[in-house]
Amino acid sequence: MGTHQLSGLFDHPIAREGTESLKYDGRLDTFGTDDVLPMWVADMDFAVPEAISQALQARASHPVFGYSMAPESLYQALIDWLLNTHDWQVKREWIVLTPGVVPSLNLVVAALTAEQAGVIVQPPVYFPFFSAVTNQHRRLIENPLRLTDDGTLAYQMDLAQLEESAKEAELLLLCSPHNPVGRVWQKDELHALLAIAEKHDLTILSDEIHADLVYTDAQHTPLSRLSLDSASTSEASHRIITAVSPSKTFNIPGLGLSALIIPNEAHRRAIQKHLQRMGVSVTNPFNLAAFEAAYRGGGEWRKALIAYLQDTRDEAIAFINKHLPAIRVICPQATYLLWLDCRELKLDDAALNRFFIEEAKLGLSPGAIFGRGGEGFMRMNIGTPKANVMAALSRLQAALAESN
Ligand SMILES: Cc1ncc(COP(=O)(O)O)c(C=O)c1O
Numbered sequence: 001m002g003t004h005q006l007s008g009l010f011d012h013p014i015a016r017e018g019t020e021s022l023k024y025d026g027r028l029d030t031f032g033t034d035d036v037l038p039m040w041v042a043d044m045d046f047a048v049p050e051a052i053s054q055a056l057q058a059r060a061s062h063p064v065f066g067y068s069m070a071p072e073s074l075y076q077a078l079i080d081w082l083l084n085t086h087d088w089q090v091k092r093e094w095i096v097l098t099p100g101v102v103p104s105l106n107l108v109v110a111a112l113t114a115e116q117a118g119v120i121v122q123p124p125v126y127f128p129f130f131s132a133v134t135n136q137h138r139r140l141i142e143n144p145l146r147l148t149d150d151g152t153l154a155y156q157m158d159l160a161q162l163e164e165s166a167k168e169a170e171l172l173l174l175c176s177p178h179n180p181v182g183r184v185w186q187k188d189e190l191h192a193l194l195a196i197a198e199k200h201d202l203t204i205l206s207d208e209i210h211a212d213l214v215y216t217d218a219q220h221t222p223l224s225r226l227s228l229d230s231a232s233t234s235e236a237s238h239r240i241i242t243a244v245s246p247s248k249t250f251n252i253p254g255l256g257l258s259a260l261i262i263p264n265e266a267h268r269r270a271i272q273k274h275l276q277r278m279g280v281s282v283t284n285p286f287n288l289a290a291f292e293a294a295y296r297g298g299g300e301w302r303k304a305l306i307a308y309l310q311d312t313r314d315e316a317i318a319f320i321n322k323h324l325p326a327i328r329v330i331c332p333q334a335t336y337l338l339w340l341d342c343r344e345l346k347l348d349d350a351a352l353n354r355f356f357i358e359e360a361k362l363g364l365s366p367g368a369i370f371g372r373g374g375e376g377f378m379r380m381n382i383g384t385p386k387a388n389v390m391a392a393l394s395r396l397q398a399a400l401a402e403s404n
Contacts, residue, residue: 009046009047009304010046010304010305010308010385010386011385011386011387012047012385013045013385013387013388014045014046014047016045021043022041022043023038023040023041023043024038026041027363030363031357031363032357033357035361036357036361036362036363037361037362037363037388037391037392037395038363039362039363039364039380039381039382039384039389039392040363040364040365040379040381041365041381042179042248042253042335042336042337042381042383043251043253043254043383044251044336044381044383044384045383045384045385045388046251046305046383046384047251048250048251048252048290048294049250049293049294049297049298049301049302050297050301051293051294051296051297051298051301052250052252052289052290052293052294052297052298054293055289055290055292055293055297056286056289056290056293058289059285059286059289060286065284065285066285067281068283068284068285068288069283070097070283070288071288071292073292074288074291074292075092075095076092077291077292077295077296078090078095078244078259078291078295079092079095080295080296081295082222082244082261084299085212086211086220086221086222086225087225088222088224088225090261091263093268094261094262094263094268095259095260095261095262096259096260096262096268096271096272096275097257097258097259097282097283098243098257098258098259098260098275098282099256099257099258099280099282100245100247100256100257100258101207101209101243101245101247101258102128102132103280104205104207104243104258104260105128105129105132105173105205105207105243106131106132106135106136107260107271107274107275107278108171108205108241108260108271109132109133109135109136109138109171109173109205110136110274111267111270111271111273111274111275112170112171112203112241112267112270112271113136113138113170113171114170115136115137115138116137116138116139117138117139117169117170117171118138118139118141118165118168118169118170118171119132119133119138119139119140119141119169119170119171119172119173120141120142120143120162120165120166120169120171120172120173120202121133121140121141121142121143121172121173121371122142122143122144122145122157122173122174122175122178123142123144123145123370123371123372123373123374124144124145124180124181124367124370124371124372124373124374124377125173125175125178125179125180125370125371126175126179126180126207126370127369127370127371129173129175129207130371132173133173138171141165141168141169142165142371142372143157143158143161143162143165143172144158144161144372144373145157145158145178145181145183145373146158147373152331153328153330153341154330155178155181155183155330156189157185157189157192157193159189159192159193159196162193162196163196163199163200166196166197166199166200166202167200169200169202170202170203171202171203171204171205172193172197172202172203172204172205173205173207174193174204174205174206174207174223175207176190176206176207176208176211176220176223177208177210177211177213177214177220177333177334177335178334179210179335179337180335180337180339180365180367180370180374180377180379181330181332181339182330182331182332182333182334182335182337182338182339183332183333183334184214184218184219184220184333184334185221186221187221187226190221190223190226191226193223194223194226194227194236197236197239198236198239201239202239203239203240203241203267204223204239204240204241205240205241205242205243206222206223206224206240206241206242206243207243208220208222208223208242208243208244209243209244209245209247209248209258210248210334210335211244211334212246212248212249212302213248213249213305213306213309213334213335213336214306214333214334215306215309215310215313215332215333215334216306216310217333218333218334220334222242223240223242224237224240224242224261224263227240237263237264238263238264238267239264240263241260241261241262241264241267241271242260242261243258243259243260243261244258244259244260244261245257245258245259246290246291246294246295246298248335249294249298249302249305250290250294250298250301250302251383252287252290252291252294255286255287255290255291256287257282257283257287257288257290257291308386309336309382309383311386312382312386312389313331313332313336313338313382315386315389315390316329316338316382316389316390316393317329317331317338319390319393320340320393323393323397324393324396324397324400326342326344326345326400327340327341327342327344327345327396327400328340328341328344329341336381336382336383337379337380337381337382338379338380338382339367339377339379340364340367340377340378340379340380341376341377342367342376342377342378343375343376343377345376347376349366349367349368349375349376352366352376352378353366353378355399355403356378356396359399359402359403360392360395360396360398360399360400361395361399362380362392362395362396364378364379364380364381365378365379365381366378366379367379380392
């Protein structure tokens, strides 16, 4: 099936209630009511590519589900994907499989830094970045993103402040592309970041889980690949660890399998040792089947998904700009997450959250959970049929009109 024929698939509504879905069946626990359109936790309401369902069905048809091991073909599928999609040549021995990107954040912090070491995060950011540091009793150092407003809102890194923070830190947790603000970091920004890391001997964990969900108006550069390209920073790849996963792009986050790309052998050994000590079984028959099938057979589906999401993004933003003047939206360059600036409503965070749940009947992620700079914002997951997104925005429009 070509990209064009695939796009119709995403309009098809799929009932997810009763599937132990956190997003749907967890509404009562999270919002205190089932009566919200759920647009929070980052999974999508779309069926996975056929290549994945076929691989899972094939595996399920064998009746023994014993301990598993990753086949070489799985590693090769990831290597081919990174080369073909990101022009990044990764060596087989650099790859360490892990049970998810959030576990990987915790693992890297624990394995590579000492107790009380400084670890930098850039809020507002995906909230497990904070707990990955505090869980391990490391010192959280914040390098908040800067929000500029010259008619349009745009986020940038505060490199001057980062230079200061780097003096007292061992590790930086980079979110690239960035959740929740949707930025795709450009090469000049990443070069500047690398220069700071070099100067202050900083290790960087680059969480690139959203790298395959980039819209056509931006281009993602793997930080580690950039460092390999650059003559002045030829050794820099040794200080970079990259987390990748097919889970967001191909909508299989419930299956839990990701990979760390670790060119530095000492880092690799420390991380593998820590993983072993935790006694965690990383692979299982289903996550292996889905992981390999995604990278091997999901390419066309991904292109169709991005086209669909980009269309949804653009229509949603046009609607907000036209009909919801009290809300400003940051146009994401990547991710299926819209970052809504609701500060004009002049509600504190508890009241803003209540307004979305009780008046608009929408279950979004409150911006405040993403840390400093997230106050007064809400994050909306648009990984759902476009009709749902537009219905949600109409609910919001009606609730805002009612509250005036
Ligand atoms: C930046 C980022 N990292 C990690 C994750 C979760 O990764 P995993 O489900 O593999 O733990 C998410 C999920 O939204 C995310 O946005």
